[in-house]
Amino acid sequence: MRITIVLPESNMSGGIRVAGIYAERLCQRGHKVVVVYPNRRQPTLASKVRSWLAGKGWQRLSPPGPSYLDQGAFEQRVLSRWRSVIDSDLPDADVVIATWWETAEWVAELSPRKGTKVILIQGYELNGSATDGRLKATWTLPMHKIVVSSWLADIAREEFGDGCVSLVPNAVDLKQFNAPPRGKHSFPTVGLVYSGGGIKGCDVSLSAYAQAVQTLPDLRLVVFGHRLPLASLPLPEGASFALRPPPDHLKTLYASCDAWLFGSRREGFGLPILEAMACRTPVIATPAGAAPDLLKSGGGLLVRSDDPADMSRAILQICRLPDPEWRAMSARAYAIASSYTWEDATDRFLAALDLATERARRGELG
Numbered sequence: 550m551r552i553t554i555v556l557p558e559s560n561m562s563g564g565i566r567v568a569g570i571y572a573e574r575l576c577q578r579g580h581k582v583v584v585v586y587p588n589r590r591q592p593t594l595a596s597k598v599r600s601w602l603a604g605k606g607w608q609r610l611s612p613p614g615p616s617y618l619d620q621g622a623f624e625q626r627v628l629s630r631w632r633s634v635i636d637s638d639l640p641d642a643d644v645v646i647a648t649w650w651e652t653a654e655w656v657a658e659l660s661p662r663k664g665t666k667v668i669l670i671q672g673y674e675l676n677g678s679a680t681d682g683r684l685k686a687t688w689t690l691p692m693h694k695i696v697v698s699s700w701l702a703d704i705a706r707e708e709f710g711d712g713c714v715s716l717v718p719n720a721v722d723l724k725q726f727n728a729p730p731r732g733k734h735s736f737p738t739v740g741l742v743y744s745g746g747g748i749k750g751c752d753v754s755l756s757a758y759a760q761a762v763q764t765l766p767d768l769r770l771v772v773f774g775h776r777l778p779l780a781s782l783p784l785p786e787g788a789s790f791a792l793r794p795p796p797d798h799l800k801t802l803y804a805s806c807d808a809w810l811f812g813s814r815r816e817g818f819g820l821p822i823l824e825a826m827a828c829r830t831p832v833i834a835t836p837a838g839a840a841p842d843l844l845k846s847g848g849g850l851l852v853r854s855d856d857p858a859d860m861s862r863a864i865l866q867i868c869r870l871p872d873p874e875w876r877a878m879s880a881r882a883y884a885i886a887s888s889y890t891w892e893d894a895t896d897r898f899l900a901a902l903d904l905a906t907e908r909a910r911r912g913e914l915g
Contacts, residue, residue, distance in 0.1 A: 551642040556586035557649040559616040563820045564671045566617040568648050574895045576623045587628040639663050644902050653687040665909040666692040672817030691915030693905035697818040698839040715901030719818050720891040726827035728804035733875045736767050737868035740806040743774030750812030757860035803828035808867045813837040826882035833863045848882035
């Protein structure tokens, strides 16, 4: 099969990572895969002026950073500047896959020669801005939808009347994320991924830790992130922070904890949940993304959304478990994470592409 994947950019985000994994695995299975994306956006005049007025100097385009696409064996085509992808940028193909609401707008305008149109939906990124209407409109485009969580499938059905979507949950690479069986640590320890954005709920997790440490003074905190902590959302004194840790160090960070905190207010999937569970670390999560699916049979605790006190109680509950009970929860987390692999996900992904082409042949996609 000839497959084109259209990305909005190349970076270290979870969405780009998932798209890169599929591109690599499809290529390994003998499919012809081309990944296309525009160069990075130039700073706007308005953002340059704001930077200058804030005393940060005239904003310039920063050098390109690392990306999850860097080691890919698939063909990559990078546009010379940031703009919409058009027919002449892409090869003729059997399937063309949008991966973000803006790329869905681009793919919708492509000619039929570029392939059956599919959209891989990894989130529902409403933020109260003028782009919300455009985002919602992409859910009604004549494209077959592949979603990564039951929550997104529910949105497609309940809000947009589309009950024919393909649910393809993400998996975890057990070669990268793993840990041997262990007991509780000498000092109770929890961890989280740092993000300054409100959607990810980092403030909720940090507040929960601050409440829990009042009752459990020796509670430790492990944090990693792709950016330094903001002054407006500082880490507590004594927290351990790793900036852009190398992939082979992530499993050490996950395994150093007795529980992993996932406080997201809205999430398409939530890869850190699976990564922590694969490292035998129970997860305390809000009911966002895939958390309800992954934790419904154990391996951690679900807590109320946007409720630091509830998360704090869950921290104390897990950290106070007798060692045998904690080991049982840890083993359950690993069993769930290892029960579904990227090979399984790729099988489902290919089945979704086959369904898309069949629906297009029957005229169901417009």
